Amino acid sequence: MELKLKHEAYGVLLVNLGTPDAPTASAVRRYLKQFLSDRRVVDVPRAIWWPVLNGIILPIRSPKVAKAYASIWEEDSPLRSIGQQQAEQLASRLIMDQGLDCPVELAMTYGQPSIPDGIANLMNKGVKRIVVLPLYPQYSATTTGSVADAIANALRDIRHIPEIRMVPHYYDHHQYIKGLAGSVKMYWAQHGQPEKLMMSFHGIPQRYARLGDPYPDHCEATAKAVAKELNLRDDQWIQTYQSRFGREPWLQPYTDKTLEALPDKGVRSIDVICPAFASDCLETLEEIAEENRDIFMEAGGQQYRYIPALNAAPCHARLMSSLVSEQLKGW
Numbered sequence: 001m002e003l004k005l006k007h008e009a010y011g012v013l014l015v016n017l018g019t020p021d022a023p024t025a026s027a028v029r030r031y032l033k034q035f036l037s038d039r040r041v042v043d044v045p046r047a048i049w050w051p052v053l054n055g056i057i058l059p060i061r062s063p064k065v066a067k068a069y070a071s072i073w074e075e076d077s078p079l080r081s082i083g084q085q086q087a088e089q090l091a092s093r094l095i096m097d098q099g100l101d102c103p104v105e106l107a108m109t110y111g112q113p114s115i116p117d118g119i120a121n122l123m124n125k126g127v128k129r130i131v132v133l134p135l136y137p138q139y140s141a142t143t144t145g146s147v148a149d150a151i152a153n154a155l156r157d158i159r160h161i162p163e164i165r166m167v168p169h170y171y172d173h174h175q176y177i178k179g180l181a182g183s184v185k186m187y188w189a190q191h192g193q194p195e196k197l198m199m200s201f202h203g204i205p206q207r208y209a210r211l212g213d214p215y216p217d218h219c220e221a222t223a224k225a226v227a228k229e230l231n232l233r234d235d236q237w238i239q240t241y242q243s244r245f246g247r248e249p250w251l252q253p254y255t256d257k258t259l260e261a262l263p264d265k266g267v268r269s270i271d272v273i274c275p276a277f278a279s280d281c282l283e284t285l286e287e288i289a290e291e292n293r294d295i296f297m298e299a300g301g302q303q304y305r306y307i308p309a310l311n312a313a314p315c316h317a318r319l320m321s322s323l324v325s326e327q328l329k330g331w
């Protein structure tokens, strides 16, 4: 009985970026407005950014991006439906691996389900200590930093605040590296190995890294560790950055430009993984699996395959359960 009460005091908030409520221009506009108003994401002075965001970006981008969402939407946005599966699997894993019967709530930094609702749901279940697990293996101020801000903002409205611990990153965690390498090995065992493996990470502006964001160092460490785990020679893999936005230079090499150039360098077959994404989403299912495929094939490539994110794989739930239990030590 005593043990059960103790377990009920803990809860997990699994956090991902966020996604629109529907694949429509108005829902995408609402989502992009919240996301792109975050100063950690776009740090341009507000007097310059507000007119650009409201007068140009939102009216032009929302209908275009809504079409892209419509092409990947099933019953819901994949980011949210996969996130719900991950939350359920993590709750079962915590019981199986750690003997810990505690609630797990999915929350999004932007859109629904929100971080304040996630915290309220946990507290309504009697939770006093929350482990926040941002689903970002590599730390960036634009993602993990924004989760910390959103948690702090949510706590402002709570009189008796819960205790909070947060997983800062897991870019070099052995279960994460083995999970990624294992998914590639399994894919190659079934479909054969291509000439190159591309590891494409979501980009950030170069300036953010110069100002102290360690994200590129974390990405390089992940990519090197996965290549090592797969016993790849240097010429058998390449690390790139995708999803650039706006005019200033982002981290390089760019995924799309690299794919356009590779066939001329003699590379005709390539597999792509996106290690910065814990769940498949618009950026992997549409940008990588569709748009970038066309770029490679039109440039003369012959075989292009996207290997899915870890999503709801059992090894992913085991990794998340280890990350949570490592935070619980001594608590």
Ligand SMILES: C=CC1=C(C)c2cc3[nH]c(cc4nc(cc5[nH]c(cc1n2)c(C)c5CCC(=O)O)C(CCC(=O)O)=C4C)c(C)c3C=C
Pocket (backbone or CB within 6 Å): 017, 018, 019, 020, 032, 036, 041, 042, 061, 065, 077, 079, 136, 140, 142, 143, 202, 203, 204, 205, 215, 243, 245, 276, 277, 280, 281, 282, 283
């Ligand atoms: C404007 C600057 C952006 C920064 C900086 C940025 C960093 C960043 N984002 C992710 C993960 C995801 N991003 C997703 C979509 C997305 N990202 C941006 C812009 C920045 N991201 C935009 C405008 C969008 C929306 C789509 C579009 O308009 O092109 C998603 C997908 C969400 C979904 O609903 O499927 C994810 C996930 C990381 C990991 C990261 C920095 C490390």
Ligand SMILES: [Fe+2]
Pocket (backbone or CB within 6 Å): 202, 243
């Ligand atoms: Fe993004």
Ligand SMILES: [Fe+2]
Pocket (backbone or CB within 6 Å): 243, 282, 283, 287
């Ligand atoms: Fe994109």
